[in-house]
Amino acid sequence: xxVYLNLFFAAAANLARYRLRSIVVVVCLVxxxxxxxxxxxxSEGVRADAAISVQEGADLYLTLDHFGxxxxxxxxxxxxxxxxxxxxxxxxxxxxxxxxxVVWPANEQRMDPELVVILGLExxxxxxxxxxxxxxxxxxxxxxxxxxxxxxxxxxGLQPGQELRLRVADVTMPFRVAAIFPGHATIWSAQLVxxxxxxxxxxxxxxxxxxxxxxxxxxxxxxxxxxxxxxxxILGDIPYRLQTKTGEVASYVDKGFRDQQGVFTVFFLVAxxxxxxxxLIASGLGLSERRRxxxxxxxxxxxxxxxxxxxxxxxxxxxxxxxxxxxxxxYVWVRIFNGVLVAQFFISELGSIAAFPVxxxxxxxxxxxxxLLCLTITLSGGLYTTWRLAARPPAEGIR
Amino acid sequence: xxxxxxxxxRGHPLRTPNDMTPAVRTHQxxxxxxxxxxxxxxxxxxxxxxxxxxxxxxxxxxSxxxxxxxxxxxxxxxxxxSGRVELFGRPLAExxxxxxxxxxxxxxxxxFRDFKLLPGLSAWExxxxxxxxxxxxxxxxxxxxxxxxxxxxxxxxxxxxPEQLSGGQQQHVxxxxxxxxxxxxxxxxxxxxxxxxxxxxxxLATFEAMVAHGKTVIITTHDPTLVRSCPRRYHMIAGRLExxxxxxxxxxxxxxxxPRWGSPWQVY
Numbered sequence: 001x002x003v004y005l006n007l008f009f010a011a012a013a014n015l016a017r018y019r020l021r022s023i024v025v026v027v028c029l030v031x032x033x034x035x036x037x038x039x040x041x042x043s044e045g046v047r048a049d050a051a052i053s054v055q056e057g058a059d060l061y062l063t064l065d066h067f068g069x070x071x072x073x074x075x076x077x078x079x080x081x082x083x084x085x086x087x088x089x090x091x092x093x094x095x096x097x098x099x100x101x102v103v104w105p106a107n108e109q110r111m112d113p114e115l116v117v118i119l120g121l122e123x124x125x126x127x128x129x130x131x132x133x134x135x136x137x138x139x140x141x142x143x144x145x146x147x148x149x150x151x152x153x154x155x156x157g158l159q160p161g162q163e164l165r166l167r168v169a170d171v172t173m174p175f176r177v178a179a180i181f182p183g184h185a186t187i188w189s190a191q192l193v194x195x196x197x198x199x200x201x202x203x204x205x206x207x208x209x210x211x212x213x214x215x216x217x218x219x220x221x222x223x224x225x226x227x228x229x230x231x232x233x234i235l236g237d238i239p240y241r242l243q244t245k246t247g248e249v250a251s252y253v254d255k256g257f258r259d260q261q262g263v264f265t266v267f268f269l270v271a272x273x274x275x276x277x278x279x280l281i282a283s284g285l286g287l288s289e290r291r292r293x294x295x296x297x298x299x300x301x302x303x304x305x306x307x308x309x310x311x312x313x314x315x316x317x318x319x320x321x322x323x324x325x326x327x328x329x330x331y332v333w334v335r336i337f338n339g340v341l342v343a344q345f346f347i348s349e350l351g352s353i354a355a356f357p358v359x360x361x362x363x364x365x366x367x368x369x370x371x372l373l374c375l376t377i378t379l380s381g382g383l384y385t386t387w388r389l390a391a392r393p394p395a396e397g398i399r
Numbered sequence: 400x401x402x403x404x405x406x407x408x409r410g411h412p413l414r415t416p417n418d419m420t421p422a423v424r425t426h427q428x429x430x431x432x433x434x435x436x437x438x439x440x441x442x443x444x445x446x447x448x449x450x451x452x453x454x455x456x457x458x459x460x461x462s463x464x465x466x467x468x469x470x471x472x473x474x475x476x477x478x479x480x481s482g483r484v485e486l487f488g489r490p491l492a493e494x495x496x497x498x499x500x501x502x503x504x505x506x507x508x509x510x511f512r513d514f515k516l517l518p519g520l521s522a523w524e525x526x527x528x529x530x531x532x533x534x535x536x537x538x539x540x541x542x543x544x545x546x547x548x549x550x551x552x553x554x555x556x557x558x559x560x561p562e563q564l565s566g567g568q569q570q571h572v573x574x575x576x577x578x579x580x581x582x583x584x585x586x587x588x589x590x591x592x593x594x595x596x597x598x599x600x601x602x603l604a605t606f607e608a609m610v611a612h613g614k615t616v617i618i619t620t621h622d623p624t625l626v627r628s629c630p631r632r633y634h635m636i637a638g639r640l641e642x643x644x645x646x647x648x649x650x651x652x653x654x655x656x657x658p659r660w661g662s663p664w665q666v667y
Contacts, residue, residue, distance in 0.1 A: 002534035010531055017519030289518075296515045297528065299476055300576065301504025303497055306532040391496070395477035398515055 011313035029322030033370040037330035045359030058214035065239035072209035092210035094120035094200040120200025145178035295397020319374035420488040422615035428482035442468040444638035460635035466619035475499040508582035514573035516561040547575035566593035
């Protein structure tokens with residue numbers, strides 16, 4: 001163990017002795033791994049945001065402003081929004097709470113009424129909900145039909161075809177259970193009652209209105225901004241609230257992920273293009289000194305394996321330093337320079353400079369990958385050269 | 400005598416030498432270097448040499464006569480073209496590179512003519528270089544190196560790199576490195592070429608102390624002080640080694656080059 005410890009410290013001392021060589025190698029490795037780590041980090045960031053975006057649903061959520069709170073949106077604006085070239089879909093939605101109850105025959109036990117969440121969607125757009133029931137006709141609920149959550153169904157002991165009453169203030173309406181959301185649906189759908197938008201409007205006494213509009217924008221940069229302008233022109237003087245989720249980034253995801261393979265190919269090509277000179281530098285810079293040094297070490301009793309282990313420690317140290325610096329440089333690149341020149345490979349139609357903070361995630365994986373890449377480059381270059389030098393008779397090395 | 404100090408108790412490729420086994424034996428050793436446009440250069444030509452444990456021999460001769468090559472062959476740094484080199488009764492030709500290296504680590508101390516110190520390392524780190532692959536802890540290495548540097552009178556340069564040392568100081572450091580692993584055989588190539596007379600006396604005393612402890616020392620030199628003090632003297636010329644008794648000193652020196660002392664006739 002002491003031998004390896006000695007060799008490790010000898011390797012560390014060598015890095016300090018050959019400062020120029022160490023610096024040049026580290027700079028080359030950082031040049032290779034910096035973009036690589038940046039790419040990985042941005043890729044991870046985009047992927048995470050994409051997941052969030054998918055969960056969140058629409059890109060924009062439009063409501064009118066009602067005394068500083070969200071107010072209902074008249075459905076008459078639907079046509080205008082849908083005609084916008086920047087919008088792919090607009091889904092009006094009613095979300096509210098109601099009291100659900102069931103009327104049973106007199107001889108059966110009555111269950112207490114339950115507070116439920118009402119979700120009203122346009123007939124035929126139930127498929128937009130990720131918790132859509134597994135029923136062919138679920139996308140087209142007929143008049144008077146609802147789909148209820150599994151917990152609610154269990155509470156009332158309801159089955160498809162039975163009746164459920166919903167009450168909001170003075171309005172009470174009977175509905176027939178068309179289907180029940182599956183048990184593996186999201187947990188908050190358990191108390192949900194989904195119905196047609198028109199009937200939800202009647203229930204809440206707001207016919208011709210929606211709680212909000214779910215706006216799905218076209219892919220590409222600038223579309224969300226364009227939709228904001230469209231909204232302003234459509235609604236005119238009416239104050240409104242347009243809430244942005246992470247859709248702007250998510251809109252780039254598709255192309256971004258499609259480009260990833262190509263990007264990685266580019267990075268690897270760059271890595272090897274720069275790596276070859278790095279290899280030559282790592283193995284060739286100071287080769288004459290190295291040959292003499294190895295010859296002297298062997299002359300005074302160092303085995304070839306001792307020399308190899310010491311050089312391997314050198315390469316490992318260099319790789320670790322380079323990987324850490326590459327990660328640091330990558331962090332600076334993303335956080336300060338917003339991933340310029342790299343983010344465009346992962347986020348489509350971005351241009352060289354992103355208009356929004358480029359998402360990135362720096363975890364252990366980029367660091368480990370960078371270290372592995374550095375180690376592969378340095379070891380493949382350094383070990384063979386060292387072995388070639390160390391396997392010679394010492395007299396040749398010290399001559 | 401068994402190895403002591405850092406080498407004690409370590410396995411090595413040789414039998415433990417006894418008093419009857421020659422420390423060094425060469426038989427018809429030849430080493431030619433190929434030349435592009437002429438006949439091969441005879442660096443060492445049919446050299447026979449035998450030294451027992453506890454003997455010191457000095458080899459002198461003009462420059463390029465093959466002295467350094469002979470030491471390289473004895474140390475196993477180079478392989479002879481023909482002939483046989485034995486250290487402590489074991490032929491080097493039968494030993495692998497690893498075994499030869501281990502032999503040098505445990506039994507041989509080498510002092511090179513041009514010192515071959517590693518730049519950037521301090522003097523004590525250079526001295527302790529042979530101890531690194533032996534697993535000697537840092538503190539022990541430093542102590543051993545400091546001990547030898549002190550013994551040779553250059554303790555004050557322990558922390559300085561070779562670039563900041565004079566030629567004489569470098570020679571002392573290189574000698575300390577050759578001796579730090581307590582070798583059975585010391586091969587010193589012109590060990591006093593860069594030092595003054597007083598330092599040469601110190602170095603000679605060191606060698607004599609080693610011989611008194613049963614070590615074997617082979618020195619190549621032009622230094623008449625060293626030659627005078629050594630009972631076994633050899634003269635090497637054009638790769639051939641001749642044993643010269645004390646009475647023929649004048650003849651030996653007449654063929655040597657004298658960079659510092661001038662003509663041997665002036666010395667003697």
